[in-house]
Amino acid sequence: MVVTELKAIKVETKVRVRNTDFYYGSEQALYGINIDVPARQVTALIGPSGCGKSTFLRTLNRMNDIIDGTRLVGEVMIDGEDIYNENTDVVALRKKVGMVFQKSNPFPKSIFDNIAYGPRLHGITNKDELTAIVEKSLIRAALWDEVKDRLHKSALDLSGGQQQRMCIARALAVEPQVLLLDEPASALDPRSTARVEELITELRKDLTILIVTHNMQQAGRISDFTSFFYEGRQIEFGPTKRIFTNPGEKKTEDYITGRFG
């Protein structure tokens, strides 16, 4: 069903997940996930709290590796390569698959050093080059005008919404191909939220975006595809329009219309 729907609109697949289970120790958090994330589209992950959205996102850049005792069974392919292959270069993977966390995490450094952190890691030392990257990333994250005069001040002095956008800029600075956004607009005021949404629509031209959100209107506004998770399982996946107007599953409908969750 998933496959035919995607074929109909002719999009290439960036991330392909097959029969994937995930365990925290002995506790299973994901069950048999199958999903084809289309390239250069926005895919929204929705579902009630604790259903495994963050866990799923973190399997895509192997961020779960750093938690002791976790285990993944199944296949996660990006650009046709199994990222859980023992030859996978995790560092290269994480450069390619950027992530913005549910809780914004500015480093206790200057705004400039935050954004330049990634490029520096990957060998860019030239001051002019770094400055250019910082400016470009901040412009892309719609933050440049607000911070251009205080790039060398601590990032911790930014407001919550600015910190969130700075984290997005930091992720963009390493030029990822896939961007994982874990509720990037939670705890933002409507104006900042609108800016982040604009930003996502803008980024969609070059990047494949997965975004977790609890805001149904937001998912409807900005995403092309929607995946509904429930208790560690993917209940339904499809074009956002279809999911929102004509959900195939009772649970999806109940959740979207706010009958539970």
Next chain:
Amino acid sequence: MRSRSAQTMIYWLMRAFTYFVLIVIAYIIFDIIRNGMPVLSWEFLTESPRKSGAEGGILPAIVGTLLLVLGTMAAALPLGMASAIYLSEYAKRGRFTEMLRLAILTLAGVPSIVFGLFGLGLFVLFLNFGASIIAGSLTLACMVLPTIIVSSEEALQGVPQSLREGSLALGATKWETIRKNVLPYAIPGMMTGSILGIGRAAGETAPILLTVAAFYLPGLPDSIFDQVMALPYHLYVLATQHPSADLVRPMQYGTALVLMILVMTVNLAAVLIRSRMRKKYRW
């Protein structure tokens, strides 16, 4: 009503105990300063003792203690911090690391004379360093290692996990993450705890008694394989071993005062590092 008056009473009781402790400490410090000050002079600080410590100064003991503090730092800081980094950042949480932690805590409670004997056995005799600065420093280092490891690990654990994740997610390796986004924030805390531990070691007598301290050695050392005098041991000798201990009482107080100032300076340095860095990083 009744519980209220009980509250008040407990409050005053606690207060009284606190003041009592403070008064005792203040009295000790005051007594040392009052009796030690008159002896403090340029001569006392810069000359060697004469007549087995009854006259002259305590320069060799000051130098000895400073060298031992430096030696202890040089040996214990890198080792302790490396162990803390391993335990906090690399070791998997499991039974083995729990046992390792327990062992370290136990080590912290071992009496210092036992460390002295250990140092005598290992460094002085087995490794054949003889009674020397290096043997004494290494012994003191063993003694303060648990303190350094525990406080350094605490400082590392104080760095939010989200900073590690943020760095790794940008494609940093584990070591790059530790070096660039964990250590810079943890180092002040690591230093503070470690320096406090070493400050305590500077005043220890038992470990150096068996591994380095000379009873009476007016000259200064030439190499790390020489023996030295040290303030705590010199104080012990003056107070209990000297043929006329009563007559050299002022010298004892002077030595005690110098030792106290030295240790307090070290502690002050630690506190200053901490308060300066606190202002810089907060999350």
